[in-house]
Amino acid sequence: MHMAGILTRLAWRNLWRNHRRTLIMLLAIVLGTWAMIFMTALMRGMVSQMVSDGISALPGHVQAHHPDYRDDPSIANLIPIPDSELVARFADAGFPGFATRVRVPAVITSEYDSRGVTLLGIDPERERGVTFVDYEKVEGRFLESSDDAGVVIGRKMAETLNTKVGKRIVLMSQDPENEIADRGFRVVGLFEANVQSFEEHYVFAGKATAQRMLRINDQVSELFVLGDDYRDVEAAYTRTVELIDSGAEVKRWTELDTFLGTMLGVMDGFVFVWIVVIFLALSFGLVNTLVMAVFERVREIGLMLALGMRPIHILGQIVVESVLLLAIGLALGSMLAWAAVQPIKDGIDVSIVSEGMDMWGMSSVLQPELLLSDVILANVVVLVLGFLASLSPAWRAAHYEPIEAITKV
Amino acid sequence: MTAVRCVDLCKTYRQGEEDIKALDHVSIEIDQGGFVCLSAPSGGGKTTLLNAIGGLDKPDSGEVYIAGKRIDNLSKGELAELRLRQIGFVFQAFNLIPVLTARENVEFVMQVQGIPAGEREEKAVEILEEVGLAGLEDRRPADMSGGQQQRVAVARAIVSRPALVLADEPTANLDSKTSDGLMELFRELNDHHNTTFVIATHDKRVMSYAKRLVRMLDGRIVEDIAQDAA
Numbered sequence: 001m002h003m004a005g006i007l008t009r010l011a012w013r014n015l016w017r018n019h020r021r022t023l024i025m026l027l028a029i030v031l032g033t034w035a036m037i038f039m040t041a042l043m044r045g046m047v048s049q050m051v052s053d054g055i056s057a058l059p060g061h062v063q064a065h066h067p068d069y070r071d072d073p074s075i076a077n078l079i080p081i082p083d084s085e086l087v088a089r090f091a092d093a094g095f096p097g098f099a100t101r102v103r104v105p106a107v108i109t110s111e112y113d114s115r116g117v118t119l120l121g122i123d124p125e126r127e128r129g130v131t132f133v134d135y136e137k138v139e140g141r142f143l144e145s146s147d148d149a150g151v152v153i154g155r156k157m158a159e160t161l162n163t164k165v166g167k168r169i170v171l172m173s174q175d176p177e178n179e180i181a182d183r184g185f186r187v188v189g190l191f192e193a194n195v196q197s198f199e200e201h202y203v204f205a206g207k208a209t210a211q212r213m214l215r216i217n218d219q220v221s222e223l224f225v226l227g228d229d230y231r232d233v234e235a236a237y238t239r240t241v242e243l244i245d246s247g248a249e250v251k252r253w254t255e256l257d258t259f260l261g262t263m264l265g266v267m268d269g270f271v272f273v274w275i276v277v278i279f280l281a282l283s284f285g286l287v288n289t290l291v292m293a294v295f296e297r298v299r300e301i302g303l304m305l306a307l308g309m310r311p312i313h314i315l316g317q318i319v320v321e322s323v324l325l326l327a328i329g330l331a332l333g334s335m336l337a338w339a340a341v342q343p344i345k346d347g348i349d350v351s352i353v354s355e356g357m358d359m360w361g362m363s364s365v366l367q368p369e370l371l372l373s374d375v376i377l378a379n380v381v382v383l384v385l386g387f388l389a390s391l392s393p394a395w396r397a398a399h400y401e402p403i404e405a406i407t408k409v
Numbered sequence: 410m411t412a413v414r415c416v417d418l419c420k421t422y423r424q425g426e427e428d429i430k431a432l433d434h435v436s437i438e439i440d441q442g443g444f445v446c447l448s449a450p451s452g453g454g455k456t457t458l459l460n461a462i463g464g465l466d467k468p469d470s471g472e473v474y475i476a477g478k479r480i481d482n483l484s485k486g487e488l489a490e491l492r493l494r495q496i497g498f499v500f501q502a503f504n505l506i507p508v509l510t511a512r513e514n515v516e517f518v519m520q521v522q523g524i525p526a527g528e529r530e531e532k533a534v535e536i537l538e539e540v541g542l543a544g545l546e547d548r549r550p551a552d553m554s555g556g557q558q559q560r561v562a563v564a565r566a567i568v569s570r571p572a573l574v575l576a577d578e579p580t581a582n583l584d585s586k587t588s589d590g591l592m593e594l595f596r597e598l599n600d601h602h603n604t605t606f607v608i609a610t611h612d613k614r615v616m617s618y619a620k621r622l623v624r625m626l627d628g629r630i631v632e633d634i635a636q637d638a639a
């Protein structure tokens with residue numbers, strides 16, 4: 001322990017012997033660390049937003065359907081448990097949220113055009129804050145109850161159909177007997193979504209109204225449940241399975257949207273690889289700096305060995321030098337990354353490339369997500385790998401023959 | 410008591426196509442409290458002998474004993490410990506660690522030895538005063554003259570009172586006045602603390618301070634005489 005003081009003092013002073021070289025290396029570490037953390041925050045934010053948008057479109061963390069619904073999401077595959085029974089079972093289960101829905105393919109027609117859509121018959125009160133629609137931002141109004149006679153369509157769909165709030169449209173689908181089920185609705189609201197394709201694909205109607213139109217009485221297509229955290233849905237899944245008992249298939253959101261589930265799964269590995277790749281680029285500079293520092297100090301290393309300093313302490317001195325440099329760089333880089341995230345923490349508007357983003361199911365606002373665990377991971381990886389990288393020049397220095405080193409010109 | 414004993418030391422260096430015999434069957438004994446000058450022309454083997462005694466270089470054959478303990482077969486770590494605890498070194502040049510001040514350079518060996526901060530600081534200041542460097546404790550080597558640097562090196566070599574001090578051309582870069590001052594200091598330590606000094610030099614002024622003069626030529630001892638020191 002008594003060597004710690006002298007090793008740190010020597011390492012610190014040696015670092016600043018060549019100010020320019022140290023500052024350049026420090027700058028590289030700071031920028032590298034910034035890139036690691038800042039870019040990771042952007043990627044995390046992007047994936048998080050994708051997952052969040054995906055879950056709000058599903059919606060929910062766990063869903064229950066008829067066992068054949070996923071293969072054929074038609075009116076023929078409704079949950080064989082009455083809607084009122086489902087609501088009664090889940091009402092007191094303690095979930096942060098749940099709702100049942102009618103969800104069927106339909107055609108929407110205005111006087112100018114028609115399009116294929118997904119008709120969502122919902123209970124607006126239960127879905128407030130869960131779906132991708134912000135009720136307060138709807139032009140006109142959102143649905144007010146399950147019996148609401150109006151529909152809410154996306155702004156993009158309204159443009160396509162050349163319609164607007166107050167105009168009438170017709171929704172057409174099939175009933176369970178394969179007969180045409182249609183009904184005229186007045187457009188009461190236009191919604192906007194982060195993901196533009198949602199505006200073109202979804203049409204909202206009251207659940208009871210949709211049930212009447214489709215002649216399905218007290219039946220629904222799906223039940224969704226919100227858990228506490230989308231990263232850990234096991235508790236919500238298990239409880240839902242218990243409550244459903246039998247007759248319906250229960251799936252986690254990661255199974256319903258495997259692309260998003262996989263994205264979330266590989267993100268941690270991707271962050272690690274990203275950090276390691278940046279470090280590898282940094283490590284060339286770091287090792288070069290240390291090799292030069294050792295090369296320039298051959299004689300004094302020889303002197304220290306001649307005076308009785310053990311090789312392990314020479315090794316320690318070079319390693320401490322490297323770790324000090326890395327620690328300063330990491331601290332400054334982490335602070336810089338934090339500072340860089342602050343002005344954009346509410347999101348960057350990338351609507352200019354919204355169509356491209358939309359293709360990947362991403363919203364037009366990119367919100368960085370700076371996780372403490374990512375900052376710690378970047379710092380630990382760089383420190384540990386930096387330590388390992390510095391062992392080579394340090395080992396070399398520690399194994400000089402004192403008398404050869406001290407007489408080196 | 411014998412401080413240093415070398416038995417039949419041989420060391421050969423390869424220089425290009427030629428083998429140079431730096432030590433050619435050298436045997437020597439130095440008593441505790443001895444003040445010995447090794448004198449030889451350049452390449453005569455004095456530095457090689459000094460390095461072999463200090464455990465800095467291993468002879469090809471022969472044996473080296475310090476205070477009765479054989480050292481030529483010790484490991485690197487054991488030799489480092491021996492140099493740290495029992496031997497003080499003064500080299501011809503590049504004696505100091507550039508990033509440390511005079512006081513820190515003197516403290517360096519004591520710090521490696523594990524002596525507490527207060528004690529080593531007190532000793533360092535005291536010894537620097539003794540070698541005439543009071544007031545220069547916080548200067549770095551780059552801000553000191555060659556003579557001052559050499560005195561710092563001497564202070565470091567003797568501060569922990571080693572039994573043996575090995576000095577290789579300690580006055581090579583010093584003017585005559587500074588050289589005399591340094592040698593008087595060595596003699597004083599030799600007289601008062603019974604420290605053994607082995608000094609490699611070809612400076613006649615330095616030789617005049619020695620109690621024993623050993624002349625070498627082509628790796629062999631050609632003359633070993635006791636003399637009245639200056």
